[in-house]
Amino acid sequence: MARTATSSQKNAVTDKREAILRAGVKVFAEKGYFNAKVADVARAAGIADGTVYLYFKSKNEILHSIFDQAMERFISEGRRELAKIGSPVDRLKKVAELHLKRLGDDRDLAIVFQVELRGSTKFMEEFSAAGFHEYLEVIRKTIEEGQKEGIFRNDIKPIVCAKVLYGALDEMVTNWILSKRSYPLEPMAREVLMIFLKGVSAE
Amino acid sequence: MARTATSSQKNAVTDKREAILRAGVKVFAEKGYFNAKVADVARAAGIADGTVYLYFKSKNEILHSIFDQAMERFISEGRRELAKIGSPVDRLKKVAELHLKRLGDDRDLAIVFQVELRGSTKFMEEFSAAGFHEYLEVIRKTIEEGQKEGIFRNDIKPIVCAKVLYGALDEMVTNWILSKRSYPLEPMAREVLMIFLKGVSAE
Amino acid sequence: MARTATSSQKNAVTDKREAILRAGVKVFAEKGYFNAKVADVARAAGIADGTVYLYFKSKNEILHSIFDQAMERFISEGRRELAKIGSPVDRLKKVAELHLKRLGDDRDLAIVFQVELRGSTKFMEEFSAAGFHEYLEVIRKTIEEGQKEGIFRNDIKPIVCAKVLYGALDEMVTNWILSKRSYPLEPMAREVLMIFLKGVSAE
């Protein structure tokens, strides 16, 4: 008896929007953003072509929304998980694990993130300006904290450290996507951290 | 008096091909591969639209050739430079410096490499299969060597190290491209190495 | 009140398809298949360029469909008319009359048939393989019948007779199309038959 007409409608709306986003991830991952037709996404979502435009202004907005939604989830989940952790080292471990876990759990989403979202400088710039910067900041601050606590070296710039860690993790994802072999992505976190943590440690 | 008719013709051919490739780098960097028109490339190269097709079979072949040519240069220059260096540490330093120097010297080429060449899984796969793998191998072998010499840790996988270094450098390039500020890219090599080398060192 | 939603839709589809075919006949007759643009056909049909491709896979398919549809009509009408006629002589008369009547009634269609459909060996071969062969067979069998009945000469090959009659009729159509003067085509049937029937008669 819980749902009112309004909330059920809202949920219907949300559901269809979700369906389109899911379909978008699948189709963009398979064919690439530029080669994917809006009609493909619509078919994959089980709706008519025109219906897509009741939920998104354009094909490009679907891509953006995929990114926005996933990033929002990543970050909010990240914040929640990190809130419990005090030690900078453990925080970095958690960041790396989450990064690889989330993308490792959804190969299509990973493909869209690693490949499609980089198909345009424009998008990269927005990407950079938006959630990505926030993400890097989380890492940077953790490094800074560690430096204050004396557990990380002081002769390196926190922002560089952050980029190094992000770049290393990103590369793991890209390699995993392109690999013909199938292997779990998350365990790579430990291997990256072995190198990175020693690299930044104060001894 | 040096050039014969033949060699001068050959040079003319090469020159026009080169002009198209250069124009391609410029235009693809500015507008993105999919948004760039063949006519844009032709105009930038100072030739007629149809002339492009005397030198390249398709728009896509221009992109491929940009990659092939640049990769060939990177690798051959890299081999030449590395041949002189015995110490694994110094080799890694050289790799990082060259990586950032080459891309830092040609922002447009860097954009094409970082952004456009990743716009399609298909291209990424070929990319991965071709020169990129060779590039990773150079790093991996150097790490392995260092491990044998006892200067690098033995508890880490050489291939993971290679990816971590590559990923970190790659991230420096991507950030540099997207940055609104203008700064020299090459010096970032030193900063990355400070972290990486300590991370892999045997103490 | 007759039409259901479904049948009215179906008719709409059929109508637009028909409109394109009619426009195709008109435009191809005027400018020739190779010189006609798909946009010309679309404009003549009163629709947008892209709409053509909702009904036909390609420009070439329009030409094929024109032929297929017309041939189907010719043959089915022919069979119906000929079914009533027993005498071989009367059957040949009817064939000739129908041939010239149908094409004489639609000059544009006649032009497409006489001129455009012959613009490619490929099409001619398919043409030959398909309905045309069937058409010749109708004539041939009638001749054969007449020979058995003793009213046609036995010293001539039925298939040659068929080709002679067809060729003569075809020539009448071609001349009529190209003639600057305007005259009715159908009456030519009688004149051709006067010669042909005496030519094949057993006396």
Added chain:
Amino acid sequence: MARTATSSQKNAVTDKREAILRAGVKVFAEKGYFNAKVADVARAAGIADGTVYLYFKSKNEILHSIFDQAMERFISEGRRELAKIGSPVDRLKKVAELHLKRLGDDRDLAIVFQVELRGSTKFMEEFSAAGFHEYLEVIRKTIEEGQKEGIFRNDIKPIVCAKVLYGALDEMVTNWILSKRSYPLEPMAREVLMIFLKGVSAE
């Protein structure tokens, strides 16, 4: 010692013109006029693309010249052969034989005549206006003559007779071209004449 510089040049000119026409017949027959490239014709003639335009104003002029030259030869040879023959019946026999002999001797030329020359109403009209009309006239006059001599029926129009004969012969050629089987074309003349001559005979 016969040739002067001028005449030898003229012959060189003629030779290359001839080569292009021959190449044109071959290439147009193989690929069709619209699908054949000027470059194909040039290659087949063993010359450079641009050279074609020293001898012909356009691609279309090559097609026209093929027709003009062949028609001129047909007619002049026809006149020569027919000059010796008095009997209308024998003249018609000769016409039919020559028609099928000439085209039967050069399948490529036959294809161009039967198929390619009909690919445009425009060409057909000029065709009709030019040599073709002359050709029909030769037949028509012969029929008329035969009528005056009392050997051909008077109740039929000579021009219709001419078209019937031409159409029948034309159909033989078209069938021969399209046939998968290979057979000599010339003998068909006799078979056509058996029907036609009886058809027009005064008894």
Added chain:
DNA sequence: AATGAATGAGCATTCATTCAT
């Protein structure tokens, strides 16, 4: 005369988006 590299107009086809139902 001969070459063949260069030109650039021309066009079939695709597909994101709209809108009447």
Added chain:
DNA sequence: TATGAATGAATGCTCATTCAT
């Protein structure tokens, strides 16, 4: 809301023709 038929702008590529050598 949902549909999917209709739209029409957009573009890679071809090839007849030109022209500098």
